[in-house]
Amino acid sequence: MIDxxxxxxxxxxxxxxxxVGAFYTLxxxxxxxxxxxxxxxxxxxxxLWLAVCFIGMAGxxxxxxxxxxxxxxxxxxxxxxxxxxxxxxxVIRRADMKLSNPxxxxxxxxxxxVALVLAVCTFLAARTQWLVSRARVPENTVEPIATLLLSKxxxxxxxxxxxxxxxxxxxxxIAREVKADADTDAGQAD
Amino acid sequence: MPxxxxxxxxxxxxxxxxxxxxxxxxxxxxxxxxxFGVLAKRNAVMVLICIELxxxxxxxxLVAFSKYVTPTDFIGQIFAxxxxxxxxxxxxxxxxxxxxxxxxxxxxxxxxxxxxKW
Numbered sequence: 001m002i003d004x005x006x007x008x009x010x011x012x013x014x015x016x017x018x019x020v021g022a023f024y025t026l027x028x029x030x031x032x033x034x035x036x037x038x039x040x041x042x043x044x045x046x047x048l049w050l051a052v053c054f055i056g057m058a059g060x061x062x063x064x065x066x067x068x069x070x071x072x073x074x075x076x077x078x079x080x081x082x083x084x085x086x087x088x089x090x091v092i093r094r095a096d097m098k099l100s101n102p103x104x105x106x107x108x109x110x111x112x113x114v115a116l117v118l119a120v121c122t123f124l125a126a127r128t129q130w131l132v133s134r135a136r137v138p139e140n141t142v143e144p145i146a147t148l149l150l151s152k153x154x155x156x157x158x159x160x161x162x163x164x165x166x167x168x169x170x171x172x173x174i175a176r177e178v179k180a181d182a183d184t185d186a187g188q189a190d
Numbered sequence: 191m192p193x194x195x196x197x198x199x200x201x202x203x204x205x206x207x208x209x210x211x212x213x214x215x216x217x218x219x220x221x222x223x224x225x226f227g228v229l230a231k232r233n234a235v236m237v238l239i240c241i242e243l244x245x246x247x248x249x250x251x252l253v254a255f256s257k258y259v260t261p262t263d264f265i266g267q268i269f270a271x272x273x274x275x276x277x278x279x280x281x282x283x284x285x286x287x288x289x290x291x292x293x294x295x296x297x298x299x300x301x302x303x304x305x306x307k308w
Contacts, residue, residue, distance in 0.1 A: 009202045016208065023208045027216045034220050034243055038227040043236060050239055057246055064213070064257045066267050069249075069274075076274055081242060081281050088285040089235055092292045102232045104301065110229035114222045121218035130210045130258065137261045144264050145271070153268055160275045167279035171286035178293070 022063050029056040043101040047085050054078040065137035068145055213254035221247035234291075234298045238284045245277045 013020070033053040040046040054077040061070040093100070138144060149157050204211075220243060227240030249270045256266025288298060295302055 009206065013206050016206075019208055020206050023212060027212075030216065031219055031223070034223040037239065037243065038223055038231070043233060046236065046239065050242070053243070054246065057250065060213075060216075060250060061253055063208075064253045065261075066253045066256070066270075069253060069267055069270055072271065072274060073249075076278055077242070077246070081278060084281060084285060085235060085239060088289060091289055092235070092298055100233065101236055103230050104232040107230045110226055113229065114226040117225065118218060118222040121221075122215050125211050125214040125218060128211065132209065132258050133261055135261045137257055141264070141267070144262075145267060148264055148268055149271075156272060160272055164275060164279055167283050171282045174283070175286035175289045 019063060022059070026056050026059045026063065029053075030060065041099060041101055043089055044086065046101055047082055047089070050085075051078050051082045054082070066141060068142045210254050210258040213250055217247040217250040217254070220244075220250065232299050232301065234288045234300050234303070235285070237300065238281055238288070241284075242277060242281060245273055249273055 030053055033049045033056060036049040037046045037053060040049060054073060058070040058073040058078070061067075061073060089100075224240040224243035224247060227243065228237050231237055231240065252266040252270045252273070254266075256264060256270075260266065291303060292298055
């Protein structure tokens, strides 16, 4: 009996050595860097670990046969979002960055809530019987995604484009420097 | 003679066969890290970063379900693309709002943002 179970384990280990190793390595990278994002004292270091976390997640997408999403993840998150956050931090930085990332007074309450959520999610995920499909993901994922985006999902696609434009203009308007003497109306109002 | 199968808390074979449950649990861990940051951080920029972490955890779920449940439909991947787009818009607007508030209050401490409180 014990030999049988041992043989089973060895078989399961050898059958998908690379995918199992990749998953656990990437999971470790993601979780550790995610924890460091929250726990770092200096917020710039947090953003650096955030980039590590995003790149690990791109690797995880590769293990899930989503190569296009992995590329988008590196471009948008590890590239654009991290740079934008660092720029914002530089705009609003204070004298010393050493303690720029403090906790507030509800750390213990937050930890309790989070532990509860994690316990419930993990329990339910481990208990669920998943209906796994037998089919495989096609080798080429970009073409089906492009076809779907421009046929079945064309309206959400266009709406999201408008949303990005609105967000861009809105961000520019909100973050624009307000000079009291440059704008006559604003100057009179002041 | 009835044989009792021992209840295994941690099944090694299940641990070594990667399935949707692994990805869902990883995404739950990441989501909870983000949630903890949102609840317990004082810096507004940090709260935005943690919201990004939570959105990414959701993306892991979507892509994992796309692979394991509907591999040929790509619904999960397309929704992940939409989530990434909305997250990018959200972080841009959020940072702009934080910068605008910083101009007024010279602080990014969320406890100081009490303009609407009376």
